[in-house]
Amino acid sequence: MLRFFSKKEKVTDLFWLGVDIHSHLIPGIDDGTANTDEALIYLEQLQELGLSKFICTPHVFTELYPNTPEKIDVAFQHLQQAAAKQNFRAPLAAAAEYMIDDTFQVRDGLLCLHDRYLLVEMSYLSEFPNIDQVIFDLHIAGYKPVLAHPERYVFYYRDRARLSRLKEVGCLFQLNLLSVLGYYGPEAKNQAKYLLENKLYDLAGTDLHHERHLKVLKEGVKSGKLYELIGNYGFKNRELFG
Numbered sequence: 001m002l003r004f005f006s007k008k009e010k011v012t013d014l015f016w017l018g019v020d021i022h023s024h025l026i027p028g029i030d031d032g033t034a035n036t037d038e039a040l041i042y043l044e045q046l047q048e049l050g051l052s053k054f055i056c057t058p059h060v061f062t063e064l065y066p067n068t069p070e071k072i073d074v075a076f077q078h079l080q081q082a083a084a085k086q087n088f089r090a091p092l093a094a095a096a097e098y099m100i101d102d103t104f105q106v107r108d109g110l111l112c113l114h115d116r117y118l119l120v121e122m123s124y125l126s127e128f129p130n131i132d133q134v135i136f137d138l139h140i141a142g143y144k145p146v147l148a149h150p151e152r153y154v155f156y157y158r159d160r161a162r163l164s165r166l167k168e169v170g171c172l173f174q175l176n177l178l179s180v181l182g183y184y185g186p187e188a189k190n191q192a193k194y195l196l197e198n199k200l201y202d203l204a205g206t207d208l209h210h211e212r213h214l215k216v217l218k219e220g221v222k223s224g225k226l227y228e229l230i231g232n233y234g235f236k237n238r239e240l241f242g
């Protein structure tokens with residue numbers, strides 16, 4: 001018998017992504033969550049949306065958040081203990097989001113998402129002058145750099161060729177889910193659209209810091225809008241980090 005569908009089926013969860021590889025849920029060490037209670041509320045709600053593993057990535061940014069692996073580990077252990085007490089079962093891991101600036105040094109012991117994948121970011125306002133060299137040096141040191149939210153760097157809005165160049169020198173790109181929902185404004189949304197259309201993204205993440213992020217994300221997921229926009233893109237979160 002023929003079946004007719006008047007509408008495409010709505011998908012209102014994040015099972016298709018599976019693993020969140022970018023968030024600021026380790027409490028008290030950057031501009032993310034303030035305490036474990038808040039972090040656990042967000043983790044529970046993200047799990048309800050369909051995410052089943054969380055790699056938490058506090059900022060490592062000399063000027064504002066001079067976090068060390070030791071400091072991140074201590075804060076992460078507190079979160080893990082609180083999660084275990086509350087029977088939160090999804091696996092949690094700690095890594096970092098490194099700011100590429102004059103103080104950043106390619107060295108051993110950088111905190112990776114997994115298997116040498118390293119999450120990095122730059123200032124939103126000006127391109128780091130030696131970014132190509134840093135990406136190259138990271139590769140030589142055995143890291144696999146992942147540039148966080150390439151759609152948010154304003155200096156690339158009128159120079160998309162530079163983004164393609166970063167891909168060519170071996171940088172993976174990670175989309176912020178909130179960008180396609182317009183949270184960061186029309187230009188970031190437009191840039192994300194361009195990067196999606198040209199298949200330049202490899203990964204996606206929530207980059208969740210606080211309640212407002214969660215609210216917008218939930219609306220986007222539950223309305224089916226997020227899936228409609230990017231659900232079939234083929235992000236490699238599960239494949240590389242599941």
Ligand SMILES: [Fe+2]
Binds near residue numbers: 022023024097148207
């Ligand atoms: Fe971030």
